[in-house]
Amino acid sequence: MSADTTPAHxxxxxxxxxxxxxxxxxxxxxxxxxxxxxxxxxRELQALEAAHPQLVTxxxxxxxxxxxxxxxxxxxxxxxxxxxxxxxxxxEEVGDFVRRIEERLGRAEPLFSAxxxxxxxxxxxxxxxxxxxxxxxxxxxSTGEDVTANLRTIRAIPLHLRGEGWPEVLEVRGEVFxxxxxxxxxxxxxxxxxxxxxxxxxxxxxxxxxxLDPAITAQRPLAFYAYALGTxxxxxxxxxxxxxxxxxxxxxxxxxxxxxxxxxxxxxLDYYQRMGERRDGLPFDIDGVVYKLDDYAGxxxxxxxxxxxxxxxxxxxxxxxxxxxxxxxxxxxxxxGAATPVARLRPVQVAGVTVTNATLHNADQIARLxxxxxxxxxxxxxxxxxxxxxxxxxxxxxxxxxxxxxPERCPECGSEIVREExxxxxxxxxxxxxxxxxxxxxxxxxxxxxxxxxxLGDRWIENLCDLGYVAxxxxxxxxxxxxxxxxxxxADERDGTVPETVKGGKVATKWAENLVQAIDASRNAxxxxxxxxxxxxxxxxxxxxxxxxxxxxxxxxxHLPWPLFTxxxxxxxxxxxxxxxxxxxxxxxxxxxxxxxxGVRIADAHAPSPKLRAVLxxxxxxxxxxxxxxxxxxxxxxxxxxxxxxxxxxxxxxQLELAGVPKDTASALHAWxxxxxxxxxxxxxxxxxxxxxxxxxxxxxVQAGPLDGKTVVLTGTLVSLTREEAKERLxxxxxxxxxxxxxxxxxxxxxxxxxxxxxxAEELGVEIWDEARLQAFLAHPxxxx
DNA sequence: ATGCCTCGAGTTCA
DNA sequence: CTCGAGGCAT
Numbered sequence: 001m002s003a004d005t006t007p008a009h010x011x012x013x014x015x016x017x018x019x020x021x022x023x024x025x026x027x028x029x030x031x032x033x034x035x036x037x038x039x040x041x042x043r044e045l046q047a048l049e050a051a052h053p054q055l056v057t058x059x060x061x062x063x064x065x066x067x068x069x070x071x072x073x074x075x076x077x078x079x080x081x082x083x084x085x086x087x088x089x090x091x092e093e094v095g096d097f098v099r100r101i102e103e104r105l106g107r108a109e110p111l112f113s114a115x116x117x118x119x120x121x122x123x124x125x126x127x128x129x130x131x132x133x134x135x136x137x138x139x140x141x142s143t144g145e146d147v148t149a150n151l152r153t154i155r156a157i158p159l160h161l162r163g164e165g166w167p168e169v170l171e172v173r174g175e176v177f178x179x180x181x182x183x184x185x186x187x188x189x190x191x192x193x194x195x196x197x198x199x200x201x202x203x204x205x206x207x208x209x210x211x212l213d214p215a216i217t218a219q220r221p222l223a224f225y226a227y228a229l230g231t232x233x234x235x236x237x238x239x240x241x242x243x244x245x246x247x248x249x250x251x252x253x254x255x256x257x258x259x260x261x262x263x264x265x266x267x268x269l270d271y272y273q274r275m276g277e278r279r280d281g282l283p284f285d286i287d288g289v290v291y292k293l294d295d296y297a298g299x300x301x302x303x304x305x306x307x308x309x310x311x312x313x314x315x316x317x318x319x320x321x322x323x324x325x326x327x328x329x330x331x332x333x334x335x336x337g338a339a340t341p342v343a344r345l346r347p348v349q350v351a352g353v354t355v356t357n358a359t360l361h362n363a364d365q366i367a368r369l370x371x372x373x374x375x376x377x378x379x380x381x382x383x384x385x386x387x388x389x390x391x392x393x394x395x396x397x398x399x400x401x402x403x404x405x406x407p408e409r410c411p412e413c414g415s416e417i418v419r420e421e422x423x424x425x426x427x428x429x430x431x432x433x434x435x436x437x438x439x440x441x442x443x444x445x446x447x448x449x450x451x452x453x454x455x456l457g458d459r460w461i462e463n464l465c466d467l468g469y470v471a472x473x474x475x476x477x478x479x480x481x482x483x484x485x486x487x488x489x490x491a492d493e494r495d496g497t498v499p500e501t502v503k504g505g506k507v508a509t510k511w512a513e514n515l516v517q518a519i520d521a522s523r524n525a526x527x528x529x530x531x532x533x534x535x536x537x538x539x540x541x542x543x544x545x546x547x548x549x550x551x552x553x554x555x556x557x558x559h560l561p562w563p564l565f566t567x568x569x570x571x572x573x574x575x576x577x578x579x580x581x582x583x584x585x586x587x588x589x590x591x592x593x594x595x596x597x598x599g600v601r602i603a604d605a606h607a608p609s610p611k612l613r614a615v616l617x618x619x620x621x622x623x624x625x626x627x628x629x630x631x632x633x634x635x636x637x638x639x640x641x642x643x644x645x646x647x648x649x650x651x652x653x654x655q656l657e658l659a660g661v662p663k664d665t666a667s668a669l670h671a672w673x674x675x676x677x678x679x680x681x682x683x684x685x686x687x688x689x690x691x692x693x694x695x696x697x698x699x700x701x702v703q704a705g706p707l708d709g710k711t712v713v714l715t716g717t718l719v720s721l722t723r724e725e726a727k728e729r730l731x732x733x734x735x736x737x738x739x740x741x742x743x744x745x746x747x748x749x750x751x752x753x754x755x756x757x758x759x760x761a762e763e764l765g766v767e768i769w770d771e772a773r774l775q776a777f778l779a780h781p782x783x784x785x
Numbered sequence: 786a787t788g789c790c791t792c793g794a795g796t797t798c799a
Numbered sequence: 800c801t802c803g804a805g806g807c808a809t
Contacts, residue, residue, distance in 0.1 A: 336795095357798095423804090
């Protein structure tokens, strides 16, 4: 056995490699070994130390957990007090801060260190001869609690310093925090296993350090950044803050990469602005930034006011959370009848805007939060723009406030509000008898992505409906200029508003002319948009496109038995039935007839796509109908045995069995067929298969696109073309343009200011194209793969 | 049956 | 953007 494979050497080697791995991960942010490898090293070290207990040292990485649970925390006095910071909320306050320093020091634009203000817990770490010996919370600034055992479990905190040149005693101050990803993951795990769910990352970090059992702290995903100096004995440090932080890094202490050196008020405010923009994208929560005068001589000269230094200040971001009072919960009825509770709030400023409404999603959400009218609630505007109610403040609850219940009747039409078995949403059962659903249906029909009737907004739709000009979307196409003007006159009269006038005192009419023209322009519609505009449940843009491109003709679609729809990609039983149900309603067919009568034309009707031949087979249709026990395989046998689809309807039970179908399947089929409506559906479906086959061209111009079968995703802002144009051009080459990134995505086109989708793509290792690459590809699609 | 992956639907404010 | 839920691959 050679000298460097003795247990002592092996232990030393393993410890060095583990320390290096931690250093690369937490300080350099550049891990070089996978987690599994790290775990392997740790296990190896544990095994060696178990076999050779004499080799165990207190600063071994295996000793991070090991202390027994304590019954309380000892007090620790901070020799150098841990400071609190003054706050600035406005640019003026920052200007005042800088001016005070410049005046007292007699220097213009001194150098500042600008740092993110982490939302965690301030702590102090004491290293003696390079070994971590004591860690304490801030407490009241002069006395904190000894949480050494808990801090030892945090991998970002080195148990001994690297390199050389550290003073005999070094106190490092910094922030312990919980990165968002770790917080989410921890909570997900806790929810699944019935553990304690943490309210937010900040509370998570604080609570974790106050655990009496370090083994619990070890489970929590905590991290640490150093940002200040405490006591120093027996050694010297550089004469500036930024140089000290650089030294910290060399010694293996993690320091945020976001810290910068800036000058002048403009430099400070620019940093604040940039951090504000990046805030949502950071892996941890920050509640502002901190500016510190960089040179220690200047800091000493500035001194303190009470406990806060005059040489540093925290510039806070506007609060993302605010409390306000929930004044009412209203019910909003959507296009599909969904009854959505909306919180009416006492107006409050959140992250720079006034919030008065917030969605409560559905009744379950209200029950979860236990929100009641009159409650004081916390409102948040997080990464997205949409405000939400985070929780109620139970202390301010009126003890007599009743639990909120979904009203039994629709506030718009009085119909019953019902909930489907197993569904989350409650719906108004009034359908098109409900004025709210009618208005929403019309608004959807007219919307940009549907028929695109420019200028027909909510206000006009409301008036047209309320004053009886329009009951269905078809009525839009019989309106004339005078109808609009009369409608406006009556609306003004009703509301007591004064009609708008143009020069010369005449009543304004241009808006009405524009509307008539916009409605006329919408008469030429593509089948895809028209189908989408109808507002069939489960048929959005994508499904409308599928129906249009595969079937091609409105007349065909509106009379097709529903099982046929399920042959198309992404259309299953639920969606197929929904389409069929829509066209089964005589009222809907009448509306379509009226639209066509009043001049709506489908611009791009065509024969069914040749692609249809590949999927158009009788067994699939039979299997889709949902006859008990009748799988595709059985359907095939059945058809072979009976010699055709229509024979099934006439067949007696024993004939079915003769056809080679098991007894139970045969009797199930027979029982199913007993109902006339089902026989009708079956025979119509069988006939439709034949008809469709006859209509579908055998083959044809199914040319292979270079992107056939590939899914691509667009994100960010493109300069040379709009997102719509890019989508169309990619689709023309055979691509499917999806809205979210997954591992199946072929590539992501990232424009400027790309956000989460780009991050997701990077995470999944999906190919990323910039705009130039897209342009090059579109110019010569055949040249690239 | 289970677990992705998409799609549909609903939502706020300037 | 985010949920819920449908479709489909495994």
